[in-house]
Amino acid sequence: MISLYRPGTSPLHRMPAGRKLLLIGVLVLAISIYPHTLWTLGIAVAVVVAGYLIAGQGISGLWRQVRMVWMLIVFTGVFQLIFVPWPAATITTTRILLVILCAALISLTTQTSAMLDAIERGLTPLSRIGVRADRIALLLALTITVIPVILGFARDIITAHRARGVRPGPRTFVVPLLVHTMRFADELGEALVARGLRS
Template sequence: MLSLYRPGDGILHRMPAGPKLLLLLALVLAVSLLPSWWWSAAVAAGVVVVVYACAGLGDGLLGMRELARQTLALRWLIVITLGLQSILLGPEAAVANTARVTAAVLLAGLVSLTTRLTDLLDAVERGLRPLDRLGLDSERAAVLLTVTLTTVPVVARLAGDVREAQRARGARPGLRFFAVPFLILSLKHADQLGEALAARGVR
Protein backbone atom coordinates (compact mmCIF):
# COMPACT_ATOMS: atom_id res chain seq x y z
CA MET A 1 0.00 0.00 0.00
CA LEU A 2 1.36 3.42 -0.91
CA SER A 3 2.42 5.38 2.12
CA LEU A 4 3.86 8.85 2.65
CA TYR A 5 5.88 7.78 5.68
CA ARG A 6 9.35 9.29 5.89
CA PRO A 7 11.83 7.80 8.35
CA GLY A 8 13.18 10.22 10.93
CA ASP A 9 14.03 10.72 14.58
CA GLY A 10 12.01 13.84 15.35
CA ILE A 11 9.56 14.29 18.19
CA LEU A 12 6.57 13.03 16.22
CA HIS A 13 8.51 10.06 14.84
CA ARG A 14 9.41 8.95 18.36
CA MET A 15 5.93 9.50 19.76
CA PRO A 16 3.69 6.39 19.86
CA ALA A 17 1.02 6.35 17.17
CA GLY A 18 -1.93 6.55 19.58
CA PRO A 19 -0.89 9.65 21.57
CA LYS A 20 0.38 11.29 18.37
CA LEU A 21 -2.95 10.77 16.63
CA LEU A 22 -4.85 12.16 19.61
CA LEU A 23 -2.55 15.19 19.79
CA LEU A 24 -2.91 16.04 16.11
CA LEU A 25 -6.67 15.43 16.19
CA ALA A 26 -6.89 17.81 19.15
CA LEU A 27 -4.97 20.42 17.16
CA VAL A 28 -7.24 19.92 14.15
CA LEU A 29 -10.30 20.32 16.38
CA ALA A 30 -8.86 23.45 18.02
CA VAL A 31 -8.10 25.01 14.63
CA SER A 32 -11.54 24.06 13.31
CA LEU A 33 -13.26 25.80 16.23
CA LEU A 34 -11.55 29.13 15.63
CA PRO A 35 -13.98 31.95 14.78
CA SER A 36 -14.24 33.29 11.24
CA TRP A 37 -12.08 36.35 11.87
CA TRP A 38 -8.92 37.65 10.21
CA TRP A 39 -6.66 36.66 13.09
CA SER A 40 -7.91 33.07 12.94
CA ALA A 41 -6.12 32.58 9.63
CA ALA A 42 -2.84 33.72 11.20
CA VAL A 43 -3.35 31.42 14.20
CA ALA A 44 -4.12 28.41 11.96
CA ALA A 45 -1.06 29.09 9.81
CA GLY A 46 1.10 29.57 12.89
CA VAL A 47 0.00 26.26 14.40
CA VAL A 48 0.88 24.40 11.21
CA VAL A 49 4.29 26.08 10.89
CA VAL A 50 5.20 25.31 14.51
CA VAL A 51 4.08 21.68 14.32
CA TYR A 52 5.95 21.05 11.05
CA ALA A 53 9.05 22.74 12.47
CA CYS A 54 8.94 20.47 15.53
CA ALA A 55 8.18 17.31 13.55
CA GLY A 56 11.79 16.59 12.58
CA LEU A 57 11.11 15.78 8.94
CA GLY A 58 14.79 16.19 8.04
CA ASP A 59 14.27 18.31 4.92
CA GLY A 60 17.02 20.73 5.89
CA LEU A 61 14.68 23.66 6.46
CA LEU A 62 12.94 22.67 9.73
CA GLY A 63 10.09 21.09 7.83
CA MET A 64 9.32 24.20 5.78
CA ARG A 65 10.26 22.61 2.47
CA GLU A 66 7.87 19.74 3.10
CA LEU A 67 5.20 22.17 4.32
CA ALA A 68 5.57 24.20 1.12
CA ARG A 69 5.30 21.04 -0.98
CA GLN A 70 2.18 19.89 0.84
CA THR A 71 0.60 23.34 0.58
CA LEU A 72 1.39 23.55 -3.13
CA ALA A 73 -0.35 20.22 -3.65
CA LEU A 74 -3.48 21.72 -2.06
CA ARG A 75 -3.49 24.91 -4.13
CA TRP A 76 -6.64 24.07 -6.08
CA LEU A 77 -8.50 23.23 -2.87
CA ILE A 78 -7.36 26.58 -1.48
CA VAL A 79 -8.33 28.52 -4.60
CA ILE A 80 -11.76 26.92 -4.94
CA THR A 81 -12.59 27.18 -1.24
CA LEU A 82 -11.42 30.78 -1.06
CA GLY A 83 -13.27 31.78 -4.21
CA LEU A 84 -16.59 30.20 -3.31
CA GLN A 85 -16.58 31.43 0.27
CA SER A 86 -15.60 34.95 -0.81
CA ILE A 87 -18.75 35.09 -2.90
CA LEU A 88 -21.01 33.54 -0.27
CA LEU A 89 -19.59 34.80 3.03
CA GLY A 90 -17.30 37.72 2.31
CA PRO A 91 -13.50 38.04 2.40
CA GLU A 92 -12.91 37.79 6.15
CA ALA A 93 -14.85 34.57 6.64
CA ALA A 94 -13.45 33.16 3.38
CA VAL A 95 -9.84 33.68 4.42
CA ALA A 96 -10.42 32.33 7.93
CA ASN A 97 -12.36 29.26 6.78
CA THR A 98 -9.89 28.44 3.99
CA ALA A 99 -6.99 28.72 6.43
CA ARG A 100 -8.72 26.39 8.89
CA VAL A 101 -9.52 23.77 6.25
CA THR A 102 -6.00 23.92 4.82
CA ALA A 103 -4.46 23.66 8.28
CA ALA A 104 -6.59 20.62 9.12
CA VAL A 105 -5.55 18.82 5.92
CA LEU A 106 -1.88 19.67 6.43
CA LEU A 107 -1.95 18.38 10.01
CA ALA A 108 -3.63 15.17 8.86
CA GLY A 109 -0.90 14.81 6.25
CA LEU A 110 1.71 15.10 8.97
CA VAL A 111 0.30 11.96 10.60
CA SER A 112 1.02 10.04 7.40
CA LEU A 113 4.51 11.54 7.10
CA THR A 114 5.60 10.55 10.61
CA THR A 115 3.69 7.30 11.24
CA ARG A 116 3.93 3.94 9.54
CA LEU A 117 0.55 2.93 8.20
CA THR A 118 0.58 -0.35 10.11
CA ASP A 119 1.32 1.46 13.39
CA LEU A 120 -1.48 3.92 12.73
CA LEU A 121 -3.92 1.16 11.89
CA ASP A 122 -3.04 -0.79 15.04
CA ALA A 123 -3.39 2.32 17.23
CA VAL A 124 -6.83 3.18 15.86
CA GLU A 125 -7.97 -0.43 16.21
CA ARG A 126 -6.84 -0.54 19.87
CA GLY A 127 -8.65 2.70 20.57
CA LEU A 128 -11.89 1.42 19.07
CA ARG A 129 -11.72 -2.07 20.58
CA PRO A 130 -13.87 -1.21 23.66
CA LEU A 131 -16.71 -0.40 21.25
CA ASP A 132 -16.81 -4.04 20.13
CA ARG A 133 -19.23 -4.63 23.00
CA LEU A 134 -21.67 -2.31 21.24
CA GLY A 135 -21.50 -4.30 18.03
CA LEU A 136 -18.87 -2.18 16.26
CA ASP A 137 -16.29 -4.06 14.22
CA SER A 138 -13.19 -2.25 15.46
CA GLU A 139 -10.93 -3.69 12.75
CA ARG A 140 -13.14 -2.52 9.89
CA ALA A 141 -13.70 0.85 11.52
CA ALA A 142 -9.95 1.28 12.03
CA VAL A 143 -9.28 0.48 8.38
CA LEU A 144 -11.93 2.97 7.27
CA LEU A 145 -10.60 5.77 9.49
CA THR A 146 -6.97 5.12 8.56
CA VAL A 147 -7.67 5.02 4.82
CA THR A 148 -9.73 8.21 5.08
CA LEU A 149 -6.98 9.98 7.02
CA THR A 150 -4.28 9.06 4.52
CA THR A 151 -6.21 9.45 1.26
CA VAL A 152 -5.86 13.22 0.83
CA PRO A 153 -2.06 13.39 1.20
CA VAL A 154 -1.61 10.29 -0.95
CA VAL A 155 -3.74 11.75 -3.76
CA ALA A 156 -1.87 15.05 -3.42
CA ARG A 157 1.41 13.17 -3.79
CA LEU A 158 0.16 11.39 -6.90
CA ALA A 159 -0.83 14.74 -8.41
CA GLY A 160 2.63 16.11 -7.63
CA ASP A 161 4.29 13.10 -9.27
CA VAL A 162 2.26 13.65 -12.44
CA ARG A 163 3.15 17.34 -12.58
CA GLU A 164 6.86 16.64 -12.02
CA ALA A 165 6.87 14.00 -14.76
CA GLN A 166 5.17 16.40 -17.16
CA ARG A 167 7.68 19.17 -16.42
CA ALA A 168 10.57 16.74 -16.92
CA ARG A 169 9.22 15.83 -20.37
CA GLY A 170 8.45 19.43 -21.27
CA ALA A 171 4.75 18.66 -21.70
CA ARG A 172 2.31 21.53 -21.99
CA PRO A 173 0.36 22.26 -18.79
CA GLY A 174 -3.35 21.67 -18.98
CA LEU A 175 -6.18 19.69 -17.49
CA ARG A 176 -6.42 17.33 -20.46
CA PHE A 177 -2.76 16.29 -20.24
CA PHE A 178 -2.94 16.02 -16.45
CA ALA A 179 -6.20 14.13 -15.97
CA VAL A 180 -5.39 10.87 -17.79
CA PRO A 181 -2.08 9.97 -16.07
CA PHE A 182 -3.46 11.15 -12.73
CA LEU A 183 -6.51 8.91 -13.16
CA ILE A 184 -4.30 5.95 -14.07
CA LEU A 185 -2.11 6.43 -10.98
CA SER A 186 -5.17 6.86 -8.77
CA LEU A 187 -6.71 3.62 -10.06
CA LYS A 188 -3.39 1.83 -9.57
CA HIS A 189 -3.29 3.07 -5.98
CA ALA A 190 -6.88 1.89 -5.48
CA ASP A 191 -5.87 -1.59 -6.69
CA GLN A 192 -2.89 -1.66 -4.33
CA LEU A 193 -5.09 -0.52 -1.48
CA GLY A 194 -7.63 -3.25 -2.24
CA GLU A 195 -4.89 -5.88 -2.30
CA ALA A 196 -3.49 -4.65 1.01
CA LEU A 197 -6.90 -4.75 2.65
CA ALA A 198 -7.56 -8.22 1.26
CA ALA A 199 -4.24 -9.38 2.72
CA ARG A 200 -5.49 -8.25 6.13
CA GLY A 201 -8.66 -10.26 5.64
CA VAL A 202 -10.88 -7.21 5.09
CA ARG A 203 -13.64 -7.86 2.59
Protein backbone atom coordinates in the same frame (compact mmCIF):
# COMPACT_ATOMS: atom_id res chain seq x y z
CA MET B 1 2.16 0.49 -1.86
CA ILE B 2 4.17 3.56 -0.89
CA SER B 3 2.56 5.25 2.09
CA LEU B 4 2.53 8.96 2.84
CA TYR B 5 4.90 8.35 5.77
CA ARG B 6 8.22 10.18 5.71
CA PRO B 7 10.82 8.52 7.93
CA GLY B 8 12.48 10.55 10.65
CA THR B 9 13.46 10.73 14.30
CA SER B 10 11.55 13.83 15.40
CA PRO B 11 9.59 13.95 18.68
CA LEU B 12 6.42 13.47 16.61
CA HIS B 13 7.86 10.37 14.95
CA ARG B 14 8.72 8.90 18.34
CA MET B 15 5.36 9.66 19.94
CA PRO B 16 3.04 6.61 20.18
CA ALA B 17 0.39 6.69 17.44
CA GLY B 18 -2.57 6.78 19.82
CA ARG B 19 -1.28 9.75 21.78
CA LYS B 20 -0.33 11.55 18.58
CA LEU B 21 -3.81 11.07 17.15
CA LEU B 22 -5.28 12.54 20.33
CA LEU B 23 -2.89 15.49 20.44
CA ILE B 24 -3.30 16.45 16.79
CA GLY B 25 -7.03 15.74 17.01
CA VAL B 26 -7.38 18.30 19.79
CA LEU B 27 -5.30 20.79 17.79
CA VAL B 28 -7.44 20.24 14.70
CA LEU B 29 -10.61 20.76 16.73
CA ALA B 30 -9.22 23.93 18.30
CA ILE B 31 -8.29 25.42 14.92
CA SER B 32 -11.62 24.54 13.33
CA ILE B 33 -13.98 25.56 16.13
CA TYR B 34 -12.30 28.71 17.45
CA PRO B 35 -13.96 31.81 15.86
CA HIS B 36 -10.98 33.27 14.09
CA THR B 37 -9.86 36.82 13.41
CA LEU B 38 -6.89 37.53 11.16
CA TRP B 39 -4.79 37.77 14.34
CA THR B 40 -5.67 34.43 15.90
CA LEU B 41 -5.38 32.87 12.46
CA GLY B 42 -1.79 34.15 12.37
CA ILE B 43 -1.14 32.28 15.60
CA ALA B 44 -2.66 29.11 14.12
CA VAL B 45 -0.43 29.45 11.04
CA ALA B 46 2.57 29.79 13.32
CA VAL B 47 1.56 26.68 15.28
CA VAL B 48 1.18 24.57 12.14
CA VAL B 49 4.45 25.82 10.63
CA ALA B 50 6.15 25.07 13.95
CA GLY B 51 4.59 21.60 13.86
CA TYR B 52 6.13 20.90 10.44
CA LEU B 53 9.51 22.18 11.60
CA ILE B 54 9.39 20.06 14.78
CA ALA B 55 8.40 17.03 12.69
CA GLY B 56 11.50 17.60 10.56
CA GLN B 57 9.43 18.19 7.43
CA GLY B 58 10.73 21.72 6.87
CA ILE B 59 9.04 24.41 4.81
CA SER B 60 9.48 22.27 1.69
CA GLY B 61 7.53 19.44 3.33
CA LEU B 62 4.79 21.90 4.23
CA TRP B 63 4.71 23.21 0.67
CA ARG B 64 4.43 19.68 -0.72
CA GLN B 65 1.30 19.17 1.37
CA VAL B 66 -0.14 22.51 0.24
CA ARG B 67 0.42 21.51 -3.37
CA MET B 68 -1.47 18.26 -2.83
CA VAL B 69 -4.63 20.14 -1.87
CA TRP B 70 -4.33 23.26 -3.99
CA MET B 71 -7.32 22.42 -6.17
CA LEU B 72 -9.57 22.01 -3.17
CA ILE B 73 -8.30 25.24 -1.64
CA VAL B 74 -8.76 27.26 -4.83
CA PHE B 75 -12.26 25.83 -5.28
CA THR B 76 -13.17 26.66 -1.68
CA GLY B 77 -11.62 30.12 -1.88
CA VAL B 78 -13.39 31.10 -5.08
CA PHE B 79 -16.76 30.03 -3.72
CA GLN B 80 -16.14 31.90 -0.49
CA LEU B 81 -15.37 35.06 -2.45
CA ILE B 82 -18.63 34.77 -4.36
CA PHE B 83 -20.72 34.67 -1.21
CA VAL B 84 -18.79 36.49 1.55
CA PRO B 85 -16.45 39.51 1.78
CA TRP B 86 -12.75 38.85 1.33
CA PRO B 87 -11.54 38.98 4.96
CA ALA B 88 -14.04 36.30 5.98
CA ALA B 89 -13.26 34.31 2.82
CA THR B 90 -9.54 34.42 3.59
CA ILE B 91 -10.06 33.37 7.20
CA THR B 92 -12.25 30.39 6.30
CA THR B 93 -10.07 29.19 3.43
CA THR B 94 -6.89 29.47 5.46
CA ARG B 95 -8.52 27.72 8.40
CA ILE B 96 -9.54 24.79 6.19
CA LEU B 97 -6.03 24.57 4.76
CA LEU B 98 -4.49 24.67 8.24
CA VAL B 99 -6.73 21.92 9.56
CA ILE B 100 -5.83 19.64 6.64
CA LEU B 101 -2.11 20.39 6.96
CA CYS B 102 -2.27 19.78 10.69
CA ALA B 103 -3.99 16.39 10.34
CA ALA B 104 -1.57 15.40 7.56
CA LEU B 105 1.22 15.62 10.16
CA ILE B 106 -0.13 12.38 11.61
CA SER B 107 0.32 10.52 8.32
CA LEU B 108 3.72 12.09 7.64
CA THR B 109 5.17 10.96 10.96
CA THR B 110 3.44 7.61 11.61
CA GLN B 111 4.19 4.34 9.86
CA THR B 112 1.18 2.68 8.29
CA SER B 113 1.70 -0.42 10.43
CA ALA B 114 1.63 1.69 13.61
CA MET B 115 -1.57 3.38 12.40
CA LEU B 116 -3.14 0.01 11.65
CA ASP B 117 -2.24 -1.21 15.14
CA ALA B 118 -3.70 1.98 16.62
CA ILE B 119 -6.90 1.48 14.63
CA GLU B 120 -7.18 -2.11 15.87
CA ARG B 121 -6.60 -1.02 19.47
CA GLY B 122 -9.08 1.82 19.10
CA LEU B 123 -11.76 -0.53 17.80
CA THR B 124 -11.21 -3.23 20.42
CA PRO B 125 -13.52 -1.64 23.05
CA LEU B 126 -16.31 -1.79 20.46
CA SER B 127 -16.36 -5.59 20.79
CA ARG B 128 -19.27 -5.10 23.20
CA ILE B 129 -21.44 -3.92 20.34
CA GLY B 130 -20.22 -6.75 18.12
CA VAL B 131 -17.40 -5.05 16.22
CA ARG B 132 -14.59 -7.55 15.68
CA ALA B 133 -11.40 -5.53 15.70
CA ASP B 134 -9.26 -8.55 14.82
CA ARG B 135 -11.43 -9.24 11.80
CA ILE B 136 -11.19 -5.63 10.61
CA ALA B 137 -7.40 -5.70 11.11
CA LEU B 138 -7.23 -8.86 8.98
CA LEU B 139 -9.35 -7.20 6.30
CA LEU B 140 -7.05 -4.17 6.21
CA ALA B 141 -3.94 -6.39 5.89
CA LEU B 142 -5.62 -8.52 3.26
CA THR B 143 -6.58 -5.46 1.20
CA ILE B 144 -3.00 -4.14 1.32
CA THR B 145 -1.84 -7.56 0.07
CA VAL B 146 -4.37 -7.61 -2.74
CA ILE B 147 -4.03 -4.06 -4.14
CA PRO B 148 -0.89 -4.92 -6.20
CA VAL B 149 -2.64 -8.01 -7.59
CA ILE B 150 -5.65 -6.00 -8.80
CA LEU B 151 -3.35 -3.29 -10.12
CA GLY B 152 -1.60 -6.04 -12.07
CA PHE B 153 -4.95 -7.11 -13.57
CA ALA B 154 -5.61 -3.52 -14.64
CA ARG B 155 -2.20 -3.26 -16.31
CA ASP B 156 -2.64 -6.64 -18.03
CA ILE B 157 -6.00 -5.59 -19.46
CA ILE B 158 -4.62 -2.32 -20.79
CA THR B 159 -1.68 -4.18 -22.36
CA ALA B 160 -3.95 -6.78 -23.93
CA HIS B 161 -6.15 -4.02 -25.35
CA ARG B 162 -3.11 -2.29 -26.84
CA ALA B 163 -1.94 -5.55 -28.36
CA ARG B 164 -5.31 -6.02 -30.03
CA GLY B 165 -5.59 -2.39 -31.00
CA VAL B 166 -8.70 -1.84 -28.87
CA ARG B 167 -9.08 1.60 -27.35
CA PRO B 168 -9.77 1.01 -23.68
CA GLY B 169 -12.99 2.61 -22.45
CA PRO B 170 -15.06 2.20 -19.31
CA ARG B 171 -16.80 -0.89 -20.62
CA THR B 172 -13.96 -2.70 -22.36
CA PHE B 173 -11.75 -1.97 -19.37
CA VAL B 174 -13.97 -2.28 -16.29
CA VAL B 175 -15.99 -5.38 -17.22
CA PRO B 176 -12.91 -7.61 -17.70
CA LEU B 177 -11.36 -6.05 -14.62
CA LEU B 178 -14.48 -6.87 -12.59
CA VAL B 179 -14.56 -10.44 -13.91
CA HIS B 180 -10.86 -11.01 -13.10
CA THR B 181 -11.31 -9.41 -9.71
CA MET B 182 -14.38 -11.36 -8.63
CA ARG B 183 -12.90 -14.64 -9.85
CA PHE B 184 -9.81 -13.89 -7.86
CA ALA B 185 -12.01 -13.12 -4.84
CA ASP B 186 -13.52 -16.60 -5.01
CA GLU B 187 -10.09 -18.24 -5.11
CA LEU B 188 -8.85 -16.05 -2.29
CA GLY B 189 -11.90 -16.82 -0.18
CA GLU B 190 -11.27 -20.51 -0.59
CA ALA B 191 -7.63 -20.09 0.43
CA LEU B 192 -8.64 -18.02 3.47
CA VAL B 193 -10.91 -20.80 4.66
CA ALA B 194 -8.39 -23.52 3.81
CA ARG B 195 -5.72 -21.68 5.77
CA GLY B 196 -7.85 -21.85 8.87
CA LEU B 197 -9.70 -18.56 9.06
CA ARG B 198 -12.02 -18.83 12.04
CA SER B 199 -15.52 -17.47 11.87
